[in-house]
Each structure stands twice: as structure tokens, then as C-alpha cells.
Amino acid sequence: MDAKLINRIRGARRIAVLTGAGISTASGIPDYRGPDGVWTRTPSAVNAFTLENFMADAAVRAEFWRSYAGHAAWRAEPNAAHRALAELDGAGAAVRVLTQNVDGLHQRAGLAARKVLELHGTMHTTRCTACPLRLPTSEVLARFDGDDLRCPDCGGILQLDVVLFGQRLDGDVLGHARNIAAASGLFLAIGSSLQVEPAASLCSVAVQSRATLVIVNRDPTPYDEDADFVLRDDIETVVPELCAAVGNP
The missing domain is CATH 3.30.1600 (SIR2/SIRT2 'Small Domain')
Incomplete structure (x- = not known):
């Protein structure tokens, strides 16, 4: 991993993580x-x-x-990326996940429900x-x-x-997510095409508040030019490496 990236994120304490479908593909969810x-x-x-x-x-x-x-999500288990984020929070960093996913895998990996904002709802109810x-x-x-x-x-x-297309996100959840993004020192966007608004605009909220924006996604996104670092690496490999770098002051 790039030394400049490691030095920039090392010891970050307020970490907001926007996750999309790409973080769960390694768990067998397309x-x-x-x-x-x-x-x-x-x-x-x-x-x-x-x-x-x-x-x-x-x-x-x-x-x-x-x-x-x-749906494959009924049988899916959290993968290394989900677990690494939960372990980083357990090690003392303030991790808040703002997820576009409805599969509940962040909670199953060990993150407390109050630390996961399900922007697009949940398939479990x-x-x-x-x-x-x-x-x-x-x-x-x-x-x-x-x-x-x-x-x-x-x-x-x-x-x-x-939340279906044409349906508004819960205003309270979105407002809370924006506050978390604005308060973050490090904002990770993982496995999201960043094409669905207003969730994708949380990247802009973080950048405007001078957070370091790191995008981890296989394909280009509309927010790549705003990012401090863009990684095309395998999510299940690179997310644990990012978490290890953060947790190693």
C-alpha cells in the first residue's frame, strides 16, 4: 500500500464508511x-x-x-472487509458505517446496530x-x-x-448520516458506484469538511476526482490493510 496513503490515514479516530454492493460480493451477494x-x-x-x-x-x-x-443474502456470511471494519471499531476507533446495502452483514460482523445507518433500509423486515x-x-x-x-x-x-427508486430516504437517517460525514476525519467509500443520490453526495459533505476521502471500487465513480486516494484493489484484501494502517499510530 502507498506510503503516502498510510501516513495520511494512520491514527485516524473518527471514521465514516459509506459501503455499497461491492463490499458484499465476496460474501456471494451479486x-x-x-x-x-x-x-x-x-x-x-x-x-x-x-x-x-x-x-x-x-x-x-x-x-x-x-x-x-x-436471495443469496439469506445464506451469506460477513467477509474479511466487514470483519475488519468491526474489529477497527472494537480496537477503539470511532467507526460509523453508512451503508447502501440491505443485507445486515455489518451488524453480523460485530458492529453495534447503532453504529450502522442503513440508508436504503433492510431486507430483514x-x-x-x-x-x-x-x-x-x-x-x-x-x-x-x-x-x-x-x-x-x-x-x-x-x-x-x-427504499425503492422514486421513494425518499428517511429524512432523519439521511440527516444523521450527513452529520457523521461532516464530523469525520477519514471517509472511506467502499464498493459503491457512487451513482445513487443522495447517498453518494455524502462524499462531498466529507470533503467540504476537510476529511480525507478514500474511494475503494473496481470501476471509476463520479467522485474519483474529489478523492484524495482511489484504490482499484480487491476489497476483501485492501480494506483489512486500510484498517490495519489506521489502527497502527
Whole structure:
């Protein structure tokens, strides 16, 4: 690893980490926009992730639920990158993860739930769009027979507790994420295409507050020119190296 990078990040104490699908591919979860991504292989699949289509068409909703019924994330385990971030926090650094992922692997790796902001929600719970009911997704999928799913209380449309295209992020969560980015001394953007806003703009918030921005991603991103360092290395290899450098003052 570059000596200039090591010297710049060594001993950082306030670390914000924006993570995208790329951090979980080593756990067997496919990303969305990569060469083998879900939407690259099946472009029409993105239709099921658009709020307007989801709410309007029972067939689209059934396709959405089918995609999650056998989702690799149910069987996935945290990989070396997830574990390294949790271990860095456990060693005394103030690590806060701002994740675009809905798989819950950061928490399973050992980070306290309060230290993980799930910007785009979680696949582990499901809510009714018409009443306050929330259910574990495992219970919902247990009765999925390939058709549209409806609320057992009111008959309303059930939606996985994730943010779909056309749906706003939770304002409180986003505001908290911006405050964390602004307070960070080191901002790591890991495995994100940085094409989805407003999550990607957290990089700008960090840079404007004079944080060191390090982007770790296989492909170019719109924020590469703003970064202090851009790494194209394997995430499962380089993230533990970055964490080791931070934790070695």
C-alpha cells in the first residue's frame, strides 16, 4: 500500500464508511451494476425496484418477491472487509458505517446496530404500505407462493423495508448520516458506484469538511476526482490493510 496513503490515514479516530454492493460480493451477494450484476444480466429487473411500478402492478410485485425469496443474502456470511471494519471499531476507533446495502452483514460482523445507518433500509423486515404492521421478512416469505403478497391485517400491499427508486430516504437517517460525514476525519467509500443520490453526495459533505476521502471500487465513480486516494484493489484484501494502517499510530 502507498506510503503516502498510510501516513495520511494512520491514527485516524473518527471514521465514516459509506459501503455499497461491492463490499458484499465476496460474501456471494451479486452487485447490481457490475459486469455480472443483477441489472446488467437482466435489465428489466430494475422495473420491480421502482416504486410506481411496484405499487401499480401485482405481477411486478410478485417478480420482486421472487427475487428475494431465493436471495443469496439469506445464506451469506460477513467477509474479511466487514470483519475488519468491526474489529477497527472494537480496537477503539470511532467507526460509523453508512451503508447502501440491505443485507445486515455489518451488524453480523460485530458492529453495534447503532453504529450502522442503513440508508436504503433492510431486507430483514417487511412493512404494510397501508397500516402500521411490520413483520420479519422470514415470516412473510414463508407464505409466499409465487403471487402478490398482502397484509394479513388489512389486505394492503406489503413492501420489503427497503427504499425503492422514486421513494425518499428517511429524512432523519439521511440527516444523521450527513452529520457523521461532516464530523469525520477519514471517509472511506467502499464498493459503491457512487451513482445513487443522495447517498453518494455524502462524499462531498466529507470533503467540504476537510476529511480525507478514500474511494475503494473496481470501476471509476463520479467522485474519483474529489478523492484524495482511489484504490482499484480487491476489497476483501485492501480494506483489512486500510484498517490495519489506521489502527497502527
